[in-house]
Amino acid sequence: MSSFKYHVLMSSETVKTYVLTKTNIFAPDAILEVTEIGDGNINYVFLVKEEKTGKSVVVKQADTLLRSSGRPLDINRSRIEADILRIQYELVPEFVPEVYHYDDTMAALIMEDISAYQNLRYELEKKRMFPHLAKDISVFLVETLLSTTDLIWDRHDKKRKVAHFVNVEMCDISEDLVFTEPYNDYKQRNVILEDNQSFVESYVYSNQVLLKEVGVLRNNYMNNAQSLIHGDLHSGSIFINDEGLKVIDPEFAFYGPMGYDIGNVLAHLMFPLAKNDYFETDSSFKEWLEETISSLYEFVKDGLKQKMAAAITLELYNNEAFINEYVADVMVDTLGYLGTEVIRRVIGDSKVKEISQSPVGDKRLEMERVLLRLGIDLVTHRQDYQSGQDILKGYKQAKQKERGVTSETSR
Incomplete structure (x- = not known):
């Protein structure tokens, strides 16, 4: 042995x-x-x-x-995880555990123990607040995503990396769970509260505008080899303490649209915000979450622009007009994938604790409908959101619509 x-x-x-x-x-x-x-x-x-x-x-x-x-x-996913961790460690060693050993035969990694950090998902359940979260995770996102594009990485090496990180099975899981099953339940695995069935039928399954836009996002996910992405970057993949954070578990990694990672991080801050609003109102926690969501979006947007201006060497790309349009496209993708992640965690069978462990009743029903309204609007009107504050406005407007209040406030 x-x-x-x-x-x-x-x-x-x-x-x-x-x-x-x-x-x-x-x-x-x-x-x-x-x-x-x-x-x-x-x-x-x-x-x-x-x-x-x-x-x-x-x-x-x-x-x-x-x-x-x-x-x-x-x-093979284990080899992919080891390789992306090593790449990310070179880029941002403060945010990634070090890999000491990996071998294909046992499909096993030996890596740095990060026991000094705690799982962000569970820390958010305890209403722990981390003032550095938005800044730190935005630095991780900007550095790991932009540095692995061919705007910065050697274009020949990047093309070889695209082939190296083909991740068929793990991508297949996401293509189904995120972009397919929530919209037609073809595997009969969606989990929807009985009193919300008609809402889902009307606003999701029969919403042709939504279905078309999800198709666009799915196609982009499958065919836009933009950047080496984590592929499953939710709060359970982030470990944190008062000094910093570590990002783990990138076994879904492949070359895809960088907005997918950014949108996933944002989505998993919306869930504790919604649960706090409906079940455990804590004004300080709510204020921190709202500030974190808004700041994270802005930090990423500004960080991408700054990194591009500083690191791109090809004159054709290093001009303000190109940079602004490139980053705008990334942020539009981000909003769309934020929307698909919210929708799938409400409808699909792989739910987040903020939803699955909330008591069934009128508050739970309304919370789920509000999140679905937000997710749908983010997908179908993602070009209309221009800032982190707009995400919070969209959430508030979803609550107003659900409660029958028509908002005259425009973004």
């Missing part, structure tokens, strides 16, 4: 041998404690720690089967 010449799922005991065999982080006679810490459906994650020295690493191994259903999975 210690030779690790073929893929087999590791236990706590074999993880010890694996780490000692593949790295020199620990002494050969080190006494290691191994704890399984993963709670995902497609990977196994172990914390390996030596109490004597305090040294620790994390081992993440890809499974060949989906835990819940036994569906076969391609473990």
Whole structure:
């Protein structure tokens, strides 16, 4: 077993041998404690720690089967994750865990332990506020996304990277769960409260304008090899503390539209905002969330422009008119993908806790309808949103429409 010449799922005991065999982080006679810490459906994650020295690493191994259903999975996603983490670490080492070892046979990564950071999803549940979140995640987004485009990266190398990061199975999952099933339920997996069924039928399934625009966004997701994107950048993939943050789990990575990552981050700040409004009103938390959403959008938009002006060497691209139009297109994409993420988390079977764990009743019904109204408007009128504040205005207008109040305020 210690030779690790073929893929087999590791236990706590074999993880010890694996780490000692593949790295020199620990002494050969080190006494290691191994704890399984993963709670995902497609990977196994172990914390390996030596109490004597305090040294620790994390081992993440890809499974060949989906835990819940036994569906076969391609473990190539683990290689993709290791490679993008290494690229991102070179670009923004302060925001990405370091990879110490990876091998294709075991489909396992040995990487930096980030136990000093906490899962942002759970921190938001506790109403923890982080003043640096908007700035830090915007720097991560700008640096990792723009630097991997052929505006900055060598165009020949970028083309090779597009092929290297083809991620068929993981993209197939997103193409279905994000852009297909929420709009026709062809696999009969959507989960919709009974009293909202007619709303979804009318405003989503039968909304031809929405369906056309989702088709445009789906096609863009599948064919716009713009940037090396994380592909699943929600609050559960961000670990944070009072000093900084780390971004993990980029196994959905591929070359796609950078607005997809930006929109996903924004969407997963809208959910705690909505839950706070309907169930757990905390004015300070609401104010911080609104400021974070608005600032994040603006930081990314301004950061992209500044980075392009500073880093692009081709004169054809390094002019103000081109930069402004390029960034405007990215932000329009961002708003559309923000909308599709909101819609799919309300309708689809892969929900966020802010929705799935909220008590069923009138407040839950209204919250879901308001989020759907917002998502629909973001998709169908994404060109009309010009700022981070416009996202918040769109949310407020969705609440007004749901409550039968017609707003005369225009963006």
